[in-house]
Amino acid sequence: DDYQAEGYGHFMRKEIHDQPTAVERTLRGRLDDRFGTAHLGGLNLTPRESREFKRVKILGCGSAHYAGQIGAQLIEELARVPADSEPASEFRYRNPLIDPDTLYVAVSQSGETYDTLATVQEIQRKGGRVLGVVNAVGSSIARQCDGGIYLHAGPEISVTSTKAFTVTTVDFALLALHLARVRDLSPADGQRLVRGLRALPSQIGEILKLEDQIAGLAQEYGTCPNVMFIGRVRGWPVAREGALKLKEVSYVHAEAYPASELKHGPLALISPETPTVAIVPDDELYDKNLTTLGEIKARGGRILALAHRELPSALADHTIVVPRAEPELDPILLGIPLQMLAYHAAVLLGHDVDHPRNLAKSVTVE
Ligand code: G6P
Numbered sequence: 001d002d003y004q005a006e007g008y009g010h011f012m013r014k015e016i017h018d019q020p021t022a023v024e025r026t027l028r029g030r031l032d033d034r035f036g037t038a039h040l041g042g043l044n045l046t047p048r049e050s051r052e053f054k055r056v057k058i059l060g061c062g063s064a065h066y067a068g069q070i071g072a073q074l075i076e077e078l079a080r081v082p083a084d085s086e087p088a089s090e091f092r093y094r095n096p097l098i099d100p101d102t103l104y105v106a107v108s109q110s111g112e113t114y115d116t117l118a119t120v121q122e123i124q125r126k127g128g129r130v131l132g133v134v135n136a137v138g139s140s141i142a143r144q145c146d147g148g149i150y151l152h153a154g155p156e157i158s159v160t161s162t163k164a165f166t167v168t169t170v171d172f173a174l175l176a177l178h179l180a181r182v183r184d185l186s187p188a189d190g191q192r193l194v195r196g197l198r199a200l201p202s203q204i205g206e207i208l209k210l211e212d213q214i215a216g217l218a219q220e221y222g223t224c225p226n227v228m229f230i231g232r233v234r235g236w237p238v239a240r241e242g243a244l245k246l247k248e249v250s251y252v253h254a255e256a257y258p259a260s261e262l263k264h265g266p267l268a269l270i271s272p273e274t275p276t277v278a279i280v281p282d283d284e285l286y287d288k289n290l291t292t293l294g295e296i297k298a299r300g301g302r303i304l305a306l307a308h309r310e311l312p313s314a315l316a317d318h319t320i321v322v323p324r325a326e327p328e329l330d331p332i333l334l335g336i337p338l339q340m341l342a343y344h345a346a347v348l349l350g351h352d353v354d355h356p357r358n359l360a361k362s363v364t365v366e
Pocket residue numbers: 061062063064107108109110111112113116159160161359360361362363
């Protein structure tokens with residue numbers, strides 16, 4: 001009851017600004033500088049079990065699914081175990097094969113999403129083991145799972161998820177680091193990631209200072225009838241979540257596409273009326289991304305880039321410069337400006353930001 005939007009105007013904005021504190025809380029007591037690893041007391045996995053499973057399957061709905069996609073990339077990249085994320089709402093209806101050598105992970109802020117809960121029960125019925133990545137302590141999904149990680153993100157009131165999404169990706173980085181260090185990752189790389197994780201709260205603080213710039217861009221990139229979001233590999237789930245945020249609160253039609261797939265169809269949608277928001281981290285795919293931006297510019301498309309440095313004006317009309325994390329952790333930071341973009345677009349359009357039409361915070365029906 002004493003949780004208020006305070007001076008922030010809306011819960012969504014307050015929760016965006018809560019993120020440095022929420023990330024700090026989720027990291028507290030979990031990082032080990034000496035061994036370059038993470039300690040997650042609730043996992044209920046012995047080091048031997050952590051070494052033995054052969055795949056990771058992540059399941060959740062909405063933003064939880066996209067956070068899971070970032071998680072799957074982190075786990076596969078760091079722990080070198082094949083991992084993927086699928087909407088729980090699809091998985092539970094397709095009679096999936098449950099494999100005893102797969103570690104299943106259910107993701108849910110509320111811990112009450114019916115499709116996700118039913119997925120956990122279906123996996124367990126067929127003998128699978130499920131970890132939960134859940135915010136609400138003691139919720140149905142948390143109780144049903146065989147172990148897991150609590151987000152400790154604090155309450156999230158706004159229907160559209162912001163801080164729970166970010167904290168979920170941080171917790172997947174912890175899980176990936178933990179698994180990686182019992183499998184294949186060197187102590188030095190582990191320590192590098194621990195330092196990178198510790199830096200996140202202050203880096204998020206730096207991003208929040210960009211709010212005025214982002215609010216100024218919201219008119220041009222967040223209120224037109226159609227917006228395209230693109231990213232490659234690490235940038236791809238960031239683009240998907242960015243498009244979902246914009247849809248949810250501004251009701252703008254936003255489409256997310258892998259930058260690599262643009263030329264196989266959606267390039268036909270590009271015109272001066274349909275701007276693109278491009279995720280362009282300074283990683284090994286930077287040059288490939290610049291080529292894609294050139295293809296969009298050649299069709300008269302306007303581009304807002306999220307990048308680690310100002311892009312040439314011939315390739316991007318505007319750049320939001322985001323602080324650089326360790327490369328594996330970049331997606332955690334790159335999503336945050338997109339939350340602010342969606343928020344300010346919705347405010348400009350006069351929508352009820354915390355209670356978007358047709359949506360519920362937690363979908364407890366089928
Ligand atoms: C609803 C909300 C989304 C949320 C999804 C999953 O659809 O509107 O914002 O991502 O449920 O919620 P959960 O509580 O399971 O993370």
